[in-house]
Amino acid sequence: MSALIQGLQFVFTPINFLFLFIGTAGGIVVGAIPGLTGSVGIILLLPFLFYLQPAVALIMLAGMFCGAIYGGSISAILISTPGTPSAAATVLDGYPLAQKGEAGKAIGVATIASTFGGIISTLCLIFIAPQLARVALKFGPEEYFALMVFGLTVIASVSGASLVKGILSGLFGLSIAVIGIDPISGYDRFSFGIPNLMTGFPMLPVLIGLFAITQILVELQKIGNPLEIYKQKIKGVLPTRKELKALFKVIIPSSFLGTFIGIIPGTGGAIASFMAYNEARRFSKDKESFGEGNILGIAAPEAANNGTTGGAMVPLLSLGIPGDVVTSVMLGALMLVGLRPGPLMFKQNPEIINALFVGFMTAQFLILALGLLSVRVFPAILRVPSSILFPVILALCFLGSFSLGNSIYDMFVALIFGIIGFFLRKYGFAMAPIILGIILGPLAEQNLGKALIISHGNWGTLFNSPIALFFYAISLASVSYSLMRMKRPHKQH
Amino acid sequence: MAKANVIIGSIFFLLALLMFAVALDFPKPQVSGLSPRVFPQFVAVCTMVFSAMLIAKNVRLLGADDTSAQEKKKLDTSFAARFSAFSAAGLLYVLVIDKIGYLIATPLLIAGAMIIFNEKRWYRVLLVSVFTTLVLYILFRMVFRVPLPRNPLW
Numbered sequence: 001m002s003a004l005i006q007g008l009q010f011v012f013t014p015i016n017f018l019f020l021f022i023g024t025a026g027g028i029v030v031g032a033i034p035g036l037t038g039s040v041g042i043i044l045l046l047p048f049l050f051y052l053q054p055a056v057a058l059i060m061l062a063g064m065f066c067g068a069i070y071g072g073s074i075s076a077i078l079i080s081t082p083g084t085p086s087a088a089a090t091v092l093d094g095y096p097l098a099q100k101g102e103a104g105k106a107i108g109v110a111t112i113a114s115t116f117g118g119i120i121s122t123l124c125l126i127f128i129a130p131q132l133a134r135v136a137l138k139f140g141p142e143e144y145f146a147l148m149v150f151g152l153t154v155i156a157s158v159s160g161a162s163l164v165k166g167i168l169s170g171l172f173g174l175s176i177a178v179i180g181i182d183p184i185s186g187y188d189r190f191s192f193g194i195p196n197l198m199t200g201f202p203m204l205p206v207l208i209g210l211f212a213i214t215q216i217l218v219e220l221q222k223i224g225n226p227l228e229i230y231k232q233k234i235k236g237v238l239p240t241r242k243e244l245k246a247l248f249k250v251i252i253p254s255s256f257l258g259t260f261i262g263i264i265p266g267t268g269g270a271i272a273s274f275m276a277y278n279e280a281r282r283f284s285k286d287k288e289s290f291g292e293g294n295i296l297g298i299a300a301p302e303a304a305n306n307g308t309t310g311g312a313m314v315p316l317l318s319l320g321i322p323g324d325v326v327t328s329v330m331l332g333a334l335m336l337v338g339l340r341p342g343p344l345m346f347k348q349n350p351e352i353i354n355a356l357f358v359g360f361m362t363a364q365f366l367i368l369a370l371g372l373l374s375v376r377v378f379p380a381i382l383r384v385p386s387s388i389l390f391p392v393i394l395a396l397c398f399l400g401s402f403s404l405g406n407s408i409y410d411m412f413v414a415l416i417f418g419i420i421g422f423f424l425r426k427y428g429f430a431m432a433p434i435i436l437g438i439i440l441g442p443l444a445e446q447n448l449g450k451a452l453i454i455s456h457g458n459w460g461t462l463f464n465s466p467i468a469l470f471f472y473a474i475s476l477a478s479v480s481y482s483l484m485r486m487k488r489p490h491k492q493h
Numbered sequence: 494m495a496k497a498n499v500i501i502g503s504i505f506f507l508l509a510l511l512m513f514a515v516a517l518d519f520p521k522p523q524v525s526g527l528s529p530r531v532f533p534q535f536v537a538v539c540t541m542v543f544s545a546m547l548i549a550k551n552v553r554l555l556g557a558d559d560t561s562a563q564e565k566k567k568l569d570t571s572f573a574a575r576f577s578a579f580s581a582a583g584l585l586y587v588l589v590i591d592k593i594g595y596l597i598a599t600p601l602l603i604a605g606a607m608i609i610f611n612e613k614r615w616y617r618v619l620l621v622s623v624f625t626t627l628v629l630y631i632l633f634r635m636v637f638r639v640p641l642p643r644n645p646l647w
Contacts, residue, residue, distance in 0.1 A: 403633060452527050
C-alpha cells in the first residue's frame with residue numbers, strides 16, 4: 001500500500017504528470033502518423049530524457065509506448081493505413097465503419113477497448129513482474145548467460161520475412177557491440193588506433209540512425225504516393241449502453257489474450273491483435289458482419305494490442321530481456337538514461353518501479369481522455385505533409401545525436417548508420433535484431449566471462465544449472481517455432 | 494533481389510573473415526576466464542556460415558532472376574537523385590556545422606531536406622526551417638544547456 005502511495009505521489013506531482021501527459025499525447029500523435037512507430041517515437045524522445053530524472057524518463061517512455069500502440073488505430077480507421085503494425089487488424093472493421101460515416105464511433109470503440117486492454121495488462125504487470133523478478137534475483141552468471149541466449153533467440157521472431165537475414169542482422173549488431181575495449185580483459189578490440197572507436201559506437205546515434213534516419217529515407221522513397229485524406233465530419237463518439245455491454249464481452253478476454261501474448265518474448269501486438277480478431281469472429285453469432293464495420297472487430301484487436309504493452313514489460317522489467325521491437329528500443333533507451341532493467345532494479349530502485357506501475361496505469365486513463373476529447377483533431381494530424389514532418393525530424397535526429405556527447409562525430413555515426421540501415425531494410429534485413437545484438441551481446445559475453453572465471457574455465461558449468469537448461473530449452477523451442485512459422489506460408493502457397 | 498542478396502551476403506562474409514583474422518592477434522585464451530578473441534571469433538564464424546547460406550540460396554536464383562530489371566526501375570533515377578542529395582546534405586551539415594554554427598547550418602539543412610521532399614512553396618520552406626531551428630535552439634541551448642556549435646565570428 002505504501003508503495004502505491006509512493007507511486008501516486010510521484011506521478012501526480014504536477015511536473016511529473018506533465019511529462020507523462022506529453023509522453024502519452026506524443027505517443028498518440030506518433031502512432032497515428034503512418035511511417036512513425038513507437039520505436040521511432042521513443043528514439044526521438046531520447047535526447048530530451050537525459051535531462052530528466054530516470055523515473056520521470058521511465059514514465060514518459062511508458063506513456064509514449066502505450067500512446068503509440070493506441071495511436072496506430074486512428075490512421076487505421078480513418079485512412080485504412082495502420083499507423084503501427086499492431087493496428088493492422090483494426091483496419092478490417094475500423095475502415096469500413098468510418099466509410100459508413102461512423103468514424104467517431106469507431107475511434108470511440110478503439111479508445112475504450114485500448115484503455116481497458118491497457119488497464120488489464122497493467123494489473124497483470126503489477127502482479128507478475130515482481131514475482132518473476134524475485135525468482136530472477138537468485139540467478140548467477142550461468143543463468144544470466146542462458147537468459148541472454150534466450151533473449152538473443154528473440155531475433156528469430158523479429159526477423160521479418162527471412163530467418164537467415166534476421167540472424168545476419170543480429171550478428172551485425174553483435175559485431176558492432178564487440179568494437180571497443182573488452183569489459184572483462186580491458187583489451188582494445190577492432191578500434192585500429194582510432195580514439196573514437198575505443199569506447200565502441202555510441203548507442204544513441206546508432207539507434208537514431210538505424211530507426212529514425214532510416215525511416216526518413218524510407219519515406220523519401222514514397223514521395224509521389226500521397227496518403228488518403230479523411231474528409232467526412234466526425235460525430236457520435238460514444239457507443240450505446242447496449243453496444244458497450246456487447247463490447248466488454250470481447251474486450252475482457254482479448255485484453256487477457258493480448259497480455260499473455262505480450263509476455264512471450266518475440267511476439268508483439270500484431271500477432272495478438274489478429275488472434276483476438278479471429279477469436280472474436282469465431283465466437284460471434286454474426287460472423288458475416290465482420291469485415292463490414294462490426295464494432296467487435298475493432299474492440300478485439302485494440303484491446304489485445306494494448307494488452308501486449310503491459311505484457312511486454314514483464315520480461316523487460318523482471319528479466320531485462322525485451323519482448324518485442326518497441327521494448328528492444330526501450331531497453332536501449334533505459335540503459336542510456338542510466339537504468340538497467342532486470343531483477344536488481346526491483347531491489348535497488350523500488351521507487352522507480354512503483355512510479356512506473358502508477359505511470360503505466362495513469363497513461364491508460366490519459367489515452368481514454370485524450371482519445372475521446374480530441375477525436376475531431378485526429379484527421380488534422382494525418383494531414384501534416386511529409387515535406388514538413390521528416391525534415392523537422394531530421395534536424396531533431398542530428399541535434400539528438402549531438403546532445404549526449406556534444407560531439408559532431410556522433411552526428412556522423414547517426415548519418416552513416418541511417419544509410420546502412422536503409423540499404424539493409426530495403427533488402428529485407430530487419431532493424432530490431434541489430435538492436436538486440438548490440439544490447440544483449442555484451443551482456444551475454446560478460447556473463448559468460450564471469451561464469452568461466454568462477455568455474456576456473458570449466459565450460460560445463462554453463463549446463464549445470466536447471467534454470468539455465470530451462471532457458472536453453474525454451475530458446476530451442478523459440479527458434480523451432482519461428483522456423484515452422486516461416487515455412488508455413490510456403491506450404492500454403 | 495537475388496543479386497542484391499549475393500552482394501550483401503558477400504560483404505558480410507568478407508567483413509566476418511576480416512574480423513576473424515584481426516581477432517587472431519588478440520591474446521590467447523587463458524586457463525580460466527574468457528579470452529577477448531573468443532566472442533568476436535564466434536560471431537565471425539556464425540556470420541560466415543549464415544552469409545554463405547544466403548549466398549548459396551541466392552546464387553541458384555541468379556540466372557532465373559528477372560526482378561533485377563524491375564528493381565532497377567523501382568530504384569528510379571529520381572529517387573537515386575533524391576537519395577544522393579539527402580546523403581550529401583547530411584554529410585555537408587556534419588562537416589560545416591562546426592565552422593558556420595548551428596543557427597546557420599540547421600535552417601539550410603531543413604530547407605534542403607524540404608526541397609528534397611518535394612516542397613515547392615518557398616514561404617513554407619522559409620518559415621518551417623527558421624521556426625524549427627529557433628524552437629530547437631531555445632529548447633536545447635537555453636533549457637537543456639547543450640553547447641551547440643557556434644559561428645566563430647559571433
